[in-house]
Amino acid sequence: MSIKTNLSEIQSQLPSHVSLVAVSKTKPVEDLMEAYESGQRIFGENKIQEMADKHQQMPKDIQWHMIGNVQRNKVKYMAEFVDLIHGVDSEKLLNEINKQAEKHQRTINCLLQLKIAQEDTKFGMTAEAAHTLLESDHFKSLKNIAIVGVMGMASFTENSAQIKEEFTTLKSTFESLKKISPELEIISMGMSGDYPLAIDCGSTMVRVGSRIFGARNYAI
Numbered sequence: 714m715s716i717k718t719n720l721s722e723i724q725s726q727l728p729s730h731v732s733l734v735a736v737s738k739t740k741p742v743e744d745l746m747e748a749y750e751s752g753q754r755i756f757g758e759n760k761i762q763e764m765a766d767k768h769q770q771m772p773k774d775i776q777w778h779m780i781g782n783v784q785r786n787k788v789k790y791m792a793e794f795v796d797l798i799h800g801v802d803s804e805k806l807l808n809e810i811n812k813q814a815e816k817h818q819r820t821i822n823c824l825l826q827l828k829i830a831q832e833d834t835k836f837g838m839t840a841e842a843a844h845t846l847l848e849s850d851h852f853k854s855l856k857n858i859a860i861v862g863v864m865g866m867a868s869f870t871e872n873s874a875q876i877k878e879e880f881t882t883l884k885s886t887f888e889s890l891k892k893i894s895p896e897l898e899i900i901s902m903g904m905s906g907d908y909p910l911a912i913d914c915g916s917t918m919v920r921v922g923s924r925i926f927g928a929r930n931y932a933i
């Protein structure tokens with residue numbers, strides 16, 4: 714199966730309100746270019762340095778999404794070009810993104826990462842913490858960031874009833890946060906193994922890697 718075929722199969726399953734982030738972490742630029750040449754323009758990476766390297770080598774109409782956990786001291790390496798940061802889970806991180814965005818006179822779009830999985834290995838804020846943040850005067854004073862939605866990762870399990878419950882929780886948290894911040898519009902949930910279910914539960918953005926590019930080999 715080629716990258717091009719995989720992409721067009723997935724695209725054919727997506728409703729028009731759902732966008733596809735091609736998760737290209739660990740994959741070589743040639744693979745990303747194959748996706749680019751098939752029309753893909755949104756790429757997701759989970760390491761800032763790797764994303765910055767690929768950004769430099771690739772066409773400039775690509776939208777780069779940071780989907781991994783962000784170390785505050787590395788925000789400066791992506792502040793100039795990143796299109797959306799999915800994994801914002803603290804006010805400290807938001808402060809740093811705001812500071813670096815200001816240096817480049819731009820506004821950086823961010824998603825609040827919410828903890829929906831039962832496992833405690835997953836990052837993310839509670840719904841309460843997200844409410845408190847969006848209602849705070851401090852948050853309102855940050856002029857160079859925009860919170861445009863939420864992101865979540867379901868538990869790593871075969872139990873689709875559990876995954877469905879977690880996605881549904883994210884959707885309802887989104888609805889309640891949207892009452893405070895009407896500009897919220899993105900629900901980033903769903904990966905290779907569960908994106909059809911995520912879409913049924915209200916996802917507007919799926920992050921798909923191995924289903925497009927094949928299995929990742931971390932030994933390389």
Ligand SMILES: *Cc1c(COP(=O)(O)O)cnc(C)c1O
Nearest residue numbers: 736759780904905920921922923
């Ligand atoms: C790697 C990754 C994905 C894509 O995973 P696949 O199972 O390969 O589709 C999606 N979201 C995040 C946050 C990731 O780190």
